Amino acid sequence: MSITLTPMIQACILHFGEMGSRWGINRTVGQMYALLVLSPEPLSADHIADTLGFSRSNVSMGLKELQSWELVRLQHLPGDRKEYYSAPADVWEIAKTLIEQRRKREIDPTLSTLRGLLMNKPASPDEQYAQQRMQEMHDLIEMLTLWTTEIQRLDSDRLQKLLKLGNSIGKVLDMKDKWLSTAKH
Amino acid sequence: MSITLTPMIQACILHFGEMGSRWGINRTVGQMYALLVLSPEPLSADHIADTLGFSRSNVSMGLKELQSWELVRLQHLPGDRKEYYSAPADVWEIAKTLIEQRRKREIDPTLSTLRGLLMNKPASPDEQYAQQRMQEMHDLIEMLTLWTTEIQRLDSDRLQKLLKLGNSIGKVLDMKDKWLSTAKH
């Protein structure tokens, strides 16, 4: 039989449900996903509903949402008509998906909204000032986005190495620093 | 008189209210902050309430929340008994504060929860697998946190330069890459 909720696993699921809800993700959907991530085997919707004590329909909607985020894979087990769901086995894979989806849904629209507003000629000193701030926001967001895009290119192996190197990331940034100060622009 | 809501400014405020609510920030609080950021002058709570059409008490609570996030400064204008609020003039400053606060409120507790759970000896294969995933999550979050900590050290000027250099950030990461592949660990 599939995964059981020991107190330890339960605690983890509750925590991530809570965290999810602080980041705009429905608490029960967060719990469902935590369960999937912690489970060594794919789970059926029924099993999720039973384990977490949610209605079957709630689980159905939650899974639909997780699919729209591309966070779960759907698979059929041979000789079983039920559908089974699983999360990627690689945490970094999950994080990358989250970042990517969040960009598509929130960052990109924000950037294009800002660009749209910045097309207008300022009609007052207030608007002129406001546009200044909008430009700054736009540029900052765009830069941070570029940055994370680069980081997302790293595969898990590469990341693993970085992980082991620990915070010598500092050194990397020092290098960048040095390079920056000599670059002429 | 203080800032007026032209359609352009209004649109920006509405957008950020909407975005805020997707990231766990109350819509009206998001709007209040957008207004403060876009305003060249500090604003009184009354002015915010009038401009955005919120009740005075809602504004009071919103400002209290923004203060708890350390996102606004409170100041008194000479010869006026009212309190005036303003956002930092520097967008990067704002972003850094947001990151820092979010870390304090969500990331740190998550890391220590995970560490706590990882202290327990696994009592079943399920728990053993679950702990493996928890360890991976912990390490990934810790690493990304270290990373952003480094980035947060950059001051606005430094960032400005990076901004102007555009996406040659790619080059920086290539350098890191090269360095990584030669490093022996």
Place this chain on the structure above:
DNA sequence: CTGTAATTTCAGAAATTACTGAAAATTCAG
């Protein structure tokens, strides 16, 4: 002090979001 201006608190109303059960739709073995 006193009185007025300003701010905060908080109980309840309003709005939003989440969840459920029943019914509809889909899937697929036979």
Place this chain on the structure above:
DNA sequence: CTGAATTTTCAGTAATTTCTGAAATTACAG
């Protein structure tokens, strides 16, 4: 096809979150 197993939809309810107005508190000029 048929019908049982499974999943989805959705209208209504429950729960949560947000917002307000009235009252309480605080701040301070005179």
